[in-house]
Amino acid sequence: MRDFLKRHQISLLIILLVLVVVLIYSANLRTKTTTTLFERAVLTLTEPLQQAIDRTGASINGLWNNYLWLVDTRRQNIVTRQANRELRARLLAVREVTLENQRLKKLLDFVEADPRKVLPALVVAEDASSWAQTIVLDKGLRHGVQEGNPVVVAEGVVGRVIKVANNSSRVLLLTDAASSIAGLVQRTRTRGVVRGDGRELNLEFALRNDLIEVEDLIMTSGMGGVFPKGLIVGRVTAVQRNDFGLFQQIKLAPVVDFSRLEEVLVLMRPAE
Amino acid sequence: MRGLCFALFGGLIFMLLQTTIFPRFLPPEMRPNLLLILVIYLGLSESFLRAVFLTLLLGALQDVFCGSTFGLYVTVQLTVFLLIRLFSERLNVESRPLLLGLICAGTMLQTFLLGFLLTTFAEAGPVLWVLLSDLPFQIFVNLLAGWLLLLFLLRFQPLFGTRQGMAGLPYQSKYHGA
Numbered sequence: 001m002r003d004f005l006k007r008h009q010i011s012l013l014i015i016l017l018v019l020v021v022v023l024i025y026s027a028n029l030r031t032k033t034t035t036t037l038f039e040r041a042v043l044t045l046t047e048p049l050q051q052a053i054d055r056t057g058a059s060i061n062g063l064w065n066n067y068l069w070l071v072d073t074r075r076q077n078i079v080t081r082q083a084n085r086e087l088r089a090r091l092l093a094v095r096e097v098t099l100e101n102q103r104l105k106k107l108l109d110f111v112e113a114d115p116r117k118v119l120p121a122l123v124v125a126e127d128a129s130s131w132a133q134t135i136v137l138d139k140g141l142r143h144g145v146q147e148g149n150p151v152v153v154a155e156g157v158v159g160r161v162i163k164v165a166n167n168s169s170r171v172l173l174l175t176d177a178a179s180s181i182a183g184l185v186q187r188t189r190t191r192g193v194v195r196g197d198g199r200e201l202n203l204e205f206a207l208r209n210d211l212i213e214v215e216d217l218i219m220t221s222g223m224g225g226v227f228p229k230g231l232i233v234g235r236v237t238a239v240q241r242n243d244f245g246l247f248q249q250i251k252l253a254p255v256v257d258f259s260r261l262e263e264v265l266v267l268m269r270p271a272e
Numbered sequence: 273m274r275g276l277c278f279a280l281f282g283g284l285i286f287m288l289l290q291t292t293i294f295p296r297f298l299p300p301e302m303r304p305n306l307l308l309i310l311v312i313y314l315g316l317s318e319s320f321l322r323a324v325f326l327t328l329l330l331g332a333l334q335d336v337f338c339g340s341t342f343g344l345y346v347t348v349q350l351t352v353f354l355l356i357r358l359f360s361e362r363l364n365v366e367s368r369p370l371l372l373g374l375i376c377a378g379t380m381l382q383t384f385l386l387g388f389l390l391t392t393f394a395e396a397g398p399v400l401w402v403l404l405s406d407l408p409f410q411i412f413v414n415l416l417a418g419w420l421l422l423l424f425l426l427r428f429q430p431l432f433g434t435r436q437g438m439a440g441l442p443y444q445s446k447y448h449g450a
Contacts, residue, residue: 014354018350022343024343024347025343029394057292057293128290131300132399176340177399198402
């Protein structure tokens with residue numbers, strides 16, 4: 001036995017090492033939203049560098065887009081003006097609905113929940129791989145960010161915080177394959193789970209009998225307690241109903257353009 | 273010690289490039305994995321123990337900025353390194369085309385390992401299609417990045433000229449040119 005161990009000590013050590021790292025990975029799968037000391041140290045160390053590079057990049061981009069490359073500006077101007085007119089018209093209609101809503105709330109003696117505190121943050125880095133969907137923000141523990149905080153933009157849900165260091169945090173985007181949140185079809189009130197597939201979104205566990213259509217809006221349902229109810233997640237792009245089975249297959253397009261994220265809002269936990 | 277610091281510093285610079293510069297200009301599938309190239313290079317050039325230590329550190333560094341679970345890239349990079357090491361003694365490491373061939377093989381191996389670990393342990397099945405559809409682009413950009421890094425290294429070869437068996441570079445003895 002001793003001879004065998006001596007003869008194969010290098011091979012055995014290598015096997016042991018591989019087993020140990022696989023076990024570390026496997027153990028970390030259970031505690032995805034726990035930031036290790038190593039991760040915290042690296043994030044803290046690299047955050048100023050990433051911010052400096054990001055700012056320099058943004059300045060160069062700004063110089064190029066705002067002063068040197070203006071070919072597209074006129075066309076964009078026309079499109080923006082047209083969109084502005086349409087939005088003004090819609091805003092008038094929304095104002096009417098808001099006023100009506102306020103009157104009805106008063107009437108029902110509606111007790112409004114405390115609105116969550118919102119923390120603006122800058123995106124300073126993206127995931128280093130081609131398949132995972134995460135971003136790094138310039139706000140961390142010092143600003144009150146915690147693992148699990150939802151992250152949004154004006155258009156809708158971005159993702160949730162999974163790792164936090166002193167001055168930075170990492171956010172798992174909605175489109176990552178490891179991401180899933182409870183969703184709700186706005187029109188039919190059908191519940192389901194919105195899951196990322198690495199590029200786009202799928203609505204899973206939506207009952208087959210509910211008539212969901214393309215262009216239907218999907219929102220957060222508030223189940224699970226991470227995301228507040230009513231945040232927009234995406235729009236239905238394809239529905240597939242088989243002749244059998246309990247559920248239908250629904251593909252969604254996220255409402256947020258994840259390739260152009262610059263500023264986001266972190267929703268802080270409501271004070272207890 | 274100098275080699276160790278160079279590799280760690282290089283790893284940090286590569287990681288900053290991958291997280292801040294590349295995303296500004298390149299779509300996800302066209303961003304090269306510079307740390308993989310570094311690990312392959314270490315597998316061919318460094319002593320075993322030092323290279324294992326560096327590979328573990330570089331894998332952990334990559335885990336901080338990739339995906340959601342710590343340990344994935346440590347496992348992947350270590351396995352890639354060990355397999356490269358297994359063959360390196362039978363290979364002529366000074367050959368540049370061979371190094372590029374190993375980068376190609378390493379990219380495929382890494383995709384396979386990521387797919388295997390993610391589907392087996394994390395049940396992240398859909399990501400397999402993303403990995404497979406990105407593979408041809410990843411091979412191309414990794415080869416391009418490897419070739420550019422070799423050109424860069426060749427330019428500064430006199431600085432490293434006293435070391436033996438540097439992958440992709442012709443051997444120069446300590447007394448070369450004396």
